[in-house]
Amino acid sequence: MAWTPERCNDKEASVSETSVVESVDKDLFIGGKWVPAAGGRTFGVEDPATGEVLCQVADATPQDGMAALDAAVAAQQEWAATAPRERSEILRRAYELLNARNEDLALLMTLEMGKPLAEARGEISYAAEFFRWFAEEAVRIDGGYQTAPNGAGRFLVTKQPVGPTLLITPWNFPMAMGGRKIGPAIAAGCTMVIKPAAQTPLSMLALAAILAEAGLPAGVLNVVTTSDAGGVMEPLIRDGRARKLSFTGSTAVGRKLLEQCADKVLRTSMELGGNAPFLVFDDADLDAAIEGAMQAKMRNIGEACTAANRFYVQRGIADEFARRLTERMEALPLGRGTEPGVVVGPLIDNAAVEKVKTLVQDAADRGANVLTGGATVDGPGHFYQATVLTGVPLDARMASEEIFGPVAPISVFDTEEEAVAAANDTEYGLVSYVYTNDLKRALRVSETLEAGMIGLNQGIVSNPAAPFGGVKQSGLGREGGAVGIDEFLEIKYIAVAL
Structure with a gap:
């Protein structure tokens, strides 16, 4: 069976494809600025339907990754102190912007990933829903007040951001998996370094620009695109300043990441393989x-x-x-x-x-x-x-x-x-x-x-309103739903003597 692409028969479509790719900044997004990779390194993004290279994007080095972590660490304290309502409104604006630009974002995703446009449109809407859901969750982070059993004191329980987080997303749902991780991190008050898959970096770069437009402060979200995932991310995991890793991908890679996280006892969320x-x-x-x-x-x-x-x-x-x-x-x-x-x-x-x-x-x-x-x-x-x-x-x-x-x-x-x-x-057990x-x-x-x-x-x-995750070797933790934000929060108990 043979297939011949028809793209050249529709001049208007081709122009639209070119413009939507050109509209995305191809540099790294670090500390609120678009910066080239060290040494000007780049790698190509391929259209899987044609085998043609769509564009070149920045190819981050370990040095670039560390700069992104520096930016996330520097922004963490001020971001954690930001009012929950302010975080909520940023997420809500991102939700509205994603829906407003659904068509262009869907075309961008289809070009870099291959899925039909109808499914890509659905994924953009799905990704947007994570921002709407966690906009609502941001103002509902709760705690507790309890009388000690002996009556001599009180227990205060509060939840605080876990701290700077490392996020790794897969190529198959490049926008939705970003939304499912970034949404709760923003809602909880965590800063981030995110590494999208090398096959599909354009959707994440477009999302970073949308979040900046929605008012996300500089340094809260940092994006490193790279062809050397292990070389860039392992030093960040072993650095110790990041306090959480959230990964979606294969079980084999998940096992390696867990071993690396053990060194500094990083909190982990893992959505791994299925069968x-x-x-x-x-x-x-x-x-x-x-x-x-x-x-x-x-x-x-x-x-x-x-x-x-x-x-x-x-x-x-x-x-x-x-x-x-x-x-x-x-x-x-x-x-x-x-x-x-x-x-x-x-x-x-x-x-x-x-x-x-x-x-x-x-x-x-x-x-x-x-x-x-x-x-x-x-x-x-x-x-x-x-x-x-x-x-x-x-x-x-x-x-x-x-x-x-x-x-x-x-x-x-x-x-x-x-x-x-x-x-x-x-x-597996997803x-x-x-x-x-x-x-x-x-x-x-x-x-x-x-x-x-x-x-x-x-x-x-x-x-987005339901907990997503598996058992056995399909992962650890849950994303989405009422429990999704808990993955980015630490529980603090304060003992009060009366």
Whole structure:
């Protein structure tokens, strides 16, 4: 299958693409100023749909990273003393600016990451909601007053900012993951050094400019873009002045970061890998299950830690489920994310395509049947066909590894116990999906599944007002919801003698 980009057929679109990239400052954002990297170093940002380099951005050195931490440390005391209402209003203005500029920001994200424009627009709105949510949480940081059990004193409990924080965000949701970390940090009164993924730095640079426009003081948010993530961030972690690290990314990298954080006993939040099971029982609403399967699998072209990675379908409906899912997947338009109607955009890079290709081939070699797709796409960019597999054995690599692509592997089960056992047979525990119309089964299975989040008869769980996070090797802590701000606060107890 071949694909030819149509970008040159629409002069107006091309001009718009150029202008939206040019509108973003490509330098580092340190202490409220845009500054070049030491030595003028830069690296290229690629459009994954074409393989073309969109632009060059500053490539920070360890020296630049330390300058960013210096700025965050210098701003911490004054920022922590800022009135909660003032922090709230900055967040609210950022929310409004993000929504007002949704179209340009969505196009920028599609160009650097590849997701279709419709999904990019949705992500900008989703990111904005984190700023609105934490604008409301900023003025609700509470404490406590308690009489000592012996009556001789009082206990005062207060919450204070944890201090300067280090934030590391992934490429797959470059704006939303920034919002999910920056929002609560601002609300709590923490300064930040944030390192976006090298593949998608432009969205974060645009967000930094918006926050500055919203009134965020100099030094509160510092952005370092770099092609040397470990070389720049490890010295900051081991420095000791930063007091928290929040990371979203792979479990393998998360383990290394935890080891580094142990040196100075940094507080950590980790949202790591997933291997989400999608369970469909024979009493489920099949229409709803198919719709949920498409949402859980194809959001972000399958490049999401919450993506359904393993489909377990009860034998009585397995053939019908596979047939209908195949029809839906076959009908998805593939192409550059800027093209009208496209649903399947490119994967982030060639390594991602090769991984998906290898996992599909492994499953096929072990006896799985390819109902649709199962191949790369000729032409520019990093594309892989929407794919459905049946008869995927439990020892296939994709049963234990994140696919991170548009591939739906289906296995059959007979009993509830068998389904739950297969679902839990993984080191990960981020999210699980369950489709059933039996209330008792719904509650029983939801409570038994080893996951931090459950999608019960729905294929999307993410919501800024809900706690997001996993168990086992899918992470530590929670982002979003009423508990999200607590990750950036320390509890202080003051004993008072009367």
